[in-house]
Amino acid sequence: MSARELIVLGSASMAPTRHRAHNSYALRWDDQLIFFDPGEGTQRGCAVTGVSIAKATAVCITHFHGDHCLGLPGVIQRRSHENNASERPGGLDPLPVFYPADGEEYFDRLHHSTIFDDDSKLEKRPVPAAGIQGQLGEFTLRAEVLEHRDTTFGYRLEEPDGWSADADRLAAAGVQGEDVGVLLDQGWIDTPNGRVTADEVTVPKRGQSMAFVMDTMPCEGALELARDVDLLVCESTFLHAELDLAREHKHMTARQAAELATEAGARRVVLGHFSARYPTSDVFGQEASHFHDDVIVAEDGATVPVPHR
Ligand SMILES: [Zn+2]
Ligand SMILES: [Zn+2]
Numbered sequence: 001m002s003a004r005e006l007i008v009l010g011s012a013s014m015a016p017t018r019h020r021a022h023n024s025y026a027l028r029w030d031d032q033l034i035f036f037d038p039g040e041g042t043q044r045g046c047a048v049t050g051v052s053i054a055k056a057t058a059v060c061i062t063h064f065h066g067d068h069c070l071g072l073p074g075v076i077q078r079r080s081h082e083n084n085a086s087e088r089p090g091g092l093d094p095l096p097v098f099y100p101a102d103g104e105e106y107f108d109r110l111h112h113s114t115i116f117d118d119d120s121k122l123e124k125r126p127v128p129a130a131g132i133q134g135q136l137g138e139f140t141l142r143a144e145v146l147e148h149r150d151t152t153f154g155y156r157l158e159e160p161d162g163w164s165a166d167a168d169r170l171a172a173a174g175v176q177g178e179d180v181g182v183l184l185d186q187g188w189i190d191t192p193n194g195r196v197t198a199d200e201v202t203v204p205k206r207g208q209s210m211a212f213v214m215d216t217m218p219c220e221g222a223l224e225l226a227r228d229v230d231l232l233v234c235e236s237t238f239l240h241a242e243l244d245l246a247r248e249h250k251h252m253t254a255r256q257a258a259e260l261a262t263e264a265g266a267r268r269v270v271l272g273h274f275s276a277r278y279p280t281s282d283v284f285g286q287e288a289s290h291f292h293d294d295v296i297v298a299e300d301g302a303t304v305p306v307p308h309r
Contacts, residue, residue: 004029004208004306006233006270009038009045011298013215013237013251014067015276016041020300022067023273025233026051027210029157029306032136035059035075036155036212036233042071043078048301054082054092058136061099062214063152064106067273072097072110080120094123098133098141100151101126127153130221144224146216148250154214156225159207169201208306211266214273217250218260226264231306233298234260236271236284254284258291268307272298 005028010021022039026046033055035042046053053075061069083092099107104126111122127133130153133141138160143153165180173196175183183189188197211225214235226232237251246253252260254271261269269292271284278284285297296304 006210006231006304006306007049007051008270008272008298008300008302008304009049009051010041011272011274011281011300012039012067013235013273013275014065017276020274020276021045022070023214024071025212025272025298026056027157029139029210030137032057032139032157034136034157037062037068037214038071038075039067040070043074045300049303052082053078054086056095057093058141059095059097060141060155060212061097061103061107062146062154062212063100063148063150064103065150065215068214069099069106069110072107073113076111076118076120076122077114077116079122080116080118083119083121091119092121094121096123096125096134096136098125098127098143098153098155100153101128102151142225144221146213146221147219148215148217152215154212154216154221154225156209156211156229158209161207162205163198163202164205165201166203169203173201175201205309208309210306213260215251217247218252218256222260223264226260226266228265230267230309231304232261232264232266232269234269234271235273236288237273237275239278239283239287242275242277254287255291258288258295261292261295266292268294268296268304270296270298270304274298 007026009024012020021041024039024042025036027034140158142156146152209229210231211229234257236254236257238246240253240255288295
């Protein structure tokens with residue numbers, strides 16, 4: 001099974017703390033390595049966790065508040081450097097960067113914020129509206145509008161539905177070992193008991209999905225993104241005791257994040273984007289665990305596996 005996991009590069013909101021860098025996440029998903037909201041400190045977070053910016057396959061930015069994009073200049077310049085140094089014929093592949101289309105001026109400023117020879121091979125992919133934004137490998141990237149103080153899009157990555165071999169049916173058909181691969185590849189195999197076809201031993205397998213919801217109040221778009229996902233990464237800026245503050249700044253509480261996950265049927269929820277007002281983070285997990293049974297509190301440097309089906 002290929003690795004599918006979230007690497008937390010940072011988990012603070014506006015103000016980084018002693019233990020938390022700005023919001024920043026990398027998602028390893030088979031052949032994809034997708035950066036979400038690279039806040040300040042992203043390069044350092046990559047160095048600590050062993051994530052290679054040279055291997056990034058896409059960057060998704062929800063909105064242009066600094067805690068979601070101040071690390072972008074570093075990512076771009078590192079990418080440029082890595083492309084120059086690459087021994088691969090033709091260098092690195094182009095790097096698509098998705099961001100709200102009406103924030104183009106901020107993107108351009110971040111892109112050209114300091115002196116460097118740009119060899120980054122960025123591919124601008126402004127998001128004009130909700131909907132499918134394209135394919136990342138065999139996976140579909142979708143965006144939905146969130147409810148924050150400026151234009152904000154959340155993202156969802158979807159694997160297409162497929163088929164998988166059923167162990168009981170394989171055993172009943174007497175197919176084992178390398179023959180399984182042959183059967184699945186060519187669609188049939190001849191056994192001493194006769195021909196076995198792939199559809200006799202396979203069952204439909206629903207594709208996995210992941211959603212990134214940040215920054216927002218609870219809203220329809222967040223619910224759409226989170227619907228039945230295997231992994232939901234969700235902002236949890238405040239505790240519910242500060243619900244008024246959350247509403248005022250258009251953010252969510254840990255309880256709301258967990259309620260969203262439950263309502264949407266998300267299997268695992270990772271809470272992040274914590275306000276610096278809270279000295280410890282376990283309080284978010286304690287609050288959210290009353291409303292969802294698989295809650296993980298993001299810690300900088302941690303890796304969170306996408307649960308297997
Ligand atoms: Zn934020
Ligand atoms: Zn924001």
